[in-house]
Structures are given as structure tokens and as C-alpha cells.
Amino acid sequence: xxxxxxxxxxxxxxxEAADRHYGIILPLVGFREEKRGIWTDGEGFYLxxxxxxxxxxxxxRYGAGLNHWGLSMDSVEAVExxxxxxxxxxxxxxxxQDLDGATALFLPDPDGLRAEFTYYPPGMPPVG
Numbered sequence: 001x002x003x004x005x006x007x008x009x010x011x012x013x014x015x016e017a018a019d020r021h022y023g024i025i026l027p028l029v030g031f032r033e034e035k036r037g038i039w040t041d042g043e044g045f046y047l048x049x050x051x052x053x054x055x056x057x058x059x060x061r062y063g064a065g066l067n068h069w070g071l072s073m074d075s076v077e078a079v080e081x082x083x084x085x086x087x088x089x090x091x092x093x094x095x096x097q098d099l100d101g102a103t104a105l106f107l108p109d110p111d112g113l114r115a116e117f118t119y120y121p122p123g124m125p126p127v128g
Contacts, residue, residue, distance in 0.1 A: 007046035008069055010113060013058060015051045017110040022049060024089045025107065028082055029071055029117065058111050068106065070116035072126060076103045079119050 012018035015037075022039070026032075026047070031039040037049040057063075073079045079096060083105050086093040097104045104118040120126055 004044075006044055007048055008066075009048045009050060010066075010069075010109075011050055011052040011056075012109070013052050013111050015049075018049050021091070021109050022047075024091060025086065025115065028085050029073075066113065068114035068116050070118060070126060073117050073119045076119050079103050079105050079117055082117055 010018075019037070023033070026039050031041055031047065033039050034046075039047045039049075073082070080103075083093045083096060086107070091107070094106055094108075097106065099118070102118050102120045102124055104116055106114045106116050108114045118126070
């Protein structure tokens with residue numbers, strides 16, 4: 001059996017801002033917070049949010065390291081509904097993108113790290 005990813009740890013420059021941001025988004029896509037800064041999908045995958053050390057560099061979109069992280073959605077409508085719910089919650093959700101047939105919403109966190117929420121048509125892999 002191949003190994004599978006069980007968690008991502010994401011460092012934030014402003015813990016309160018990150019808690020507000022992810023506290024709105026993650027419940028809308030089926031995650032629950034087990035304790036402050038630790039969220040799970042209930043199927044063995046965790047997102048952990050911690051405070052970055054002072055005087056470290058902020059996320060740079062094309063710099064080395066994690067560029068973005070993605071979650072697949074069940075339908076185009078699910079992506080559209082997520083965007084609408086985020087706008088209603090006061091988050092500046094970007095326009096949806098067509099990625100050669102996939103429908104994607106990219107959402108930067110307070111440090112600029114983007115989360116991707118995408119519907120892939122049947123047979124389309126998440127990375128090309």
C-alpha cells in the first residue's frame with residue numbers, strides 16, 4: 001500500500017487573522033476543528049496552522065516551497081456555492097477560473113498562500 005499524505009502544516013504571520021480566515025472556509029468544505037489550529041476532514045487528513053517565527057519571510061507566489069494546496073469539490077455548483085458563501089461571510093473571493101475544463105476557485109490566505117477548490121470532470125486528473 002502506498003503512503004498517503006496525512007497532514008499539511010501551514011505557518012502564519014498573524015494567528016488571529018489565519019484563525020478567522022480558515023475558521024470561515026474550512027467548515028464550508030467539510031472540515032472540523034479538533035483543537036485550535038488543527039482541522040480534519042474526518043478521514044485521516046489534517047491541516048495544522050501555527051504562528052511563524054518573527055523576522056521570517058512571508059509567502060511568495062513563485063518562490064521555492066509550497067505554492068498552493070488544493071481540495072476537490074463534488075460539482076461546479078459546489079464551487080460556485082462556496083464562492084457565494086465566502087462572499088456573504090466577507091471574504092474577497094476571486095472569480096472562478098476555467099482550467100481546461102475544470103472549475104477552480106483560488107483563495108489566498110492573509111499571508112498570500114492560496115487554497116484551490118476545484119471540480120474536475122470525470123476522468124480529469126487533479127494535476128496535469
